[in-house]
Amino acid sequence: MTEEEALIPAQQLKVFSCNSNIPLAREICDYIGIPLGKAEVTQFPNGETFAKVNENIRGRDVFVIQSICYPPNQHLMELLIFIDAARRASASRITAVIPFYGYARQDRKDQPRVPISSKLVANLLVASGANRILTMDLHAQQIVGFFDIPVDHLYASPVFFEYLSKKTDTKNTVVISPDAGSMKMAAAYAGILGCTFGMVAKKRIDPTTVEATTVVGEVAGKEVLIVDDLTETAGTLTAAAQICLEHGATKVRACVSHGVFGRFAYDRLKNGPLAEIITTNTTPIDPGEFGVPITVVSVAPLLAEAIMRTHNCESVSSLFRVKGF
Numbered sequence: 001m002t003e004e005e006a007l008i009p010a011q012q013l014k015v016f017s018c019n020s021n022i023p024l025a026r027e028i029c030d031y032i033g034i035p036l037g038k039a040e041v042t043q044f045p046n047g048e049t050f051a052k053v054n055e056n057i058r059g060r061d062v063f064v065i066q067s068i069c070y071p072p073n074q075h076l077m078e079l080l081i082f083i084d085a086a087r088r089a090s091a092s093r094i095t096a097v098i099p100f101y102g103y104a105r106q107d108r109k110d111q112p113r114v115p116i117s118s119k120l121v122a123n124l125l126v127a128s129g130a131n132r133i134l135t136m137d138l139h140a141q142q143i144v145g146f147f148d149i150p151v152d153h154l155y156a157s158p159v160f161f162e163y164l165s166k167k168t169d170t171k172n173t174v175v176i177s178p179d180a181g182s183m184k185m186a187a188a189y190a191g192i193l194g195c196t197f198g199m200v201a202k203k204r205i206d207p208t209t210v211e212a213t214t215v216v217g218e219v220a221g222k223e224v225l226i227v228d229d230l231t232e233t234a235g236t237l238t239a240a241a242q243i244c245l246e247h248g249a250t251k252v253r254a255c256v257s258h259g260v261f262g263r264f265a266y267d268r269l270k271n272g273p274l275a276e277i278i279t280t281n282t283t284p285i286d287p288g289e290f291g292v293p294i295t296v297v298s299v300a301p302l303l304a305e306a307i308m309r310t311h312n313c314e315s316v317s318s319l320f321r322v323k324g325f
Contacts, residue, residue, distance in 0.1 A: 012092070013311045014057055018066040018078040024099065024281050025065040027300035032308060037062075041078050049074070051082040058090040061311050063134075065303075068102025068121070069260055069283040076102060076121065080128040087129030095132040095310060096125055097303060099282035100230075100258045104139035122146035134306055136282060136299065137229045137257035152316050154306055156257045156280050159297050161192055163278060164225070164255070170194045173223045176215070178202065178240035182228050189227050189255070200226075200240040212239040220248030230258035234265040238272040251275045259285050259296075 016037035017025030029036045038054040064086065066079040079096060086094050106117035118140070125133065126149055133151040138144065144151045175197040177186035183199055190197035198217015224244045231237050231254075241252040252274055259279035261269075269277065270291040277294045279285060287294045302319060309316045 012060045013063070013308075014055075014060045014091075015063045015065065015307065016053070016082065016086075018051075018064065018075065018082055020067045020069055020075040020078070021065065021099065021281070021284055023284065024067075024298075024300055024303075027281075027298060028065065028304045028307065031301050031304035039082070041082060049077045049081050051078065051085045053082075053085055053089050056089075057086060059092045061093050061095075062086050062091040063095045063097050063307050063311075065097040065099070067100040067283050068098060069100050069258075070262070072102040076124075080124055083125070083128040083130050093131045094129055095134055095307075096130040097307065098133065098135045099280075099299065099303065100260065101135045101138055101143065104143055107140040107143055118143050119146045132310065134303070134310065136303070139229055152306060152310065154299075154302060154316070155320055156282075156297075156299055156302075157188065157192065158319070159280065159299055159302055160189075160255055160278065163295065163297050164189075164193060168193060168195075168225065169223065172221075173225055174198055174217060174219055176200060176217065176219070176224050176226050176240065176244060178212075178226050178228050178236045185229065186227050189225070193225075195225070200243060202236060202239060212243040215243055215247050219244050222249060224249045224252040226252065226254045228254070228256050230260055231256050232260045232262045232265065234261070234268040234272070237274065237277075238268045241273040245273050253278065255279075258282050259294075261285070 014037045015029050016039050018041045026036055041051045043049055064082055066075060068076050083094055103117040103121045109116055132149060133147055136154045137156050138153055144153055170193050173195045175186050175190040175195050177183045177199040179202050186197045200215055201213045203213055226237060226240050237254050244252050253276040254274050255278045257280055260283055279296055280299045281296050282299060285296050287296050305319055306316050
């Protein structure tokens with residue numbers, strides 16, 4: 001923390017939003033008790049993005065809220081251009097609040113001649129003028145190390161716990177990871193809820209199709225809670241849910257941090273085996289869109305607390321804890 005950051009007065013906090021998730025930004029501002037900053041982010045007729053800050057932010061501590069969700073290229077450019085506008089308007093510090101960090105699945109070079117796109121996005125954010133990053137439930141932990149600026153990585157688990165603790169029979173529930181990559185998350189949720197946990201082994205057929213091969217763990221006669229960080233096509237979720245039911249599970253629900261539902265997800269969720277999908281509002285979601293019970297829990301209070309603590313140069317580590325965990 002620099003002396004300049006420590007001297008930023010409370011009244012100089014400014015929160016702005018690009019176009020990806022304005023309802024979440026307004027909810028955050030309502031929680032903090034300040035108005036959403038005045039700005040415009042539009043497009044020229046040829047598709048170029050234009051951003052303008054419509055109030056004085058010279059010397060202010062600026063937070064820009066933008067999820068890199070569909071369409072990710074457009075929303076990423078909006079964020080980069082807005083950060084540049086804020087930097088050129090002499091903002092004292094600019095924090096990019098990215099509830100959903102797009103391109104996170106392209107986090108490694110797993111085959112010849114492919115990019116590490118999540119690292120490229122990190123470089124672009126720093127080059128545009130961002131001084132800090134605030135994000136949630138990254139697909140891969142190593143993405144934090146892609147930045148040469150401070151990154152606060154929050155988790156949706158405290159928000160999910162409040163809902164699940166009231167709706168879950170923990171004595172008769174098993175937490176299941178839909179693949180090996182989510183095992184650590186499943187173990188954490190099982191520890192918080194006091195449940196056992198297991199895993200579904202899967203084989204990916206193509207980018208939109210997944211085949212579940214076996215279940216590791218006892219699910220017969222139990223309710224299953226599948227946990228994952230994001231879903232786009234719902235292929236992994238529905239395949240895992242189906243094989244759990246085939247192995248004797250009585251009911252299957254899914255808890256997903258980022259509901260990035262794409263064009264393949266609609267039919268799979270509508271006609272699939274999931275009894276309920278629990279997700280957050282890191283991306284815009286219509287709860288009645290899929291014809292299945294979908295519950296959206298808000299992460300606005302969590303993000304708002306992180307914004308206020310960052311602004312006041314206070315620790316955000318307590319936001320990671322769930323009743324002692």
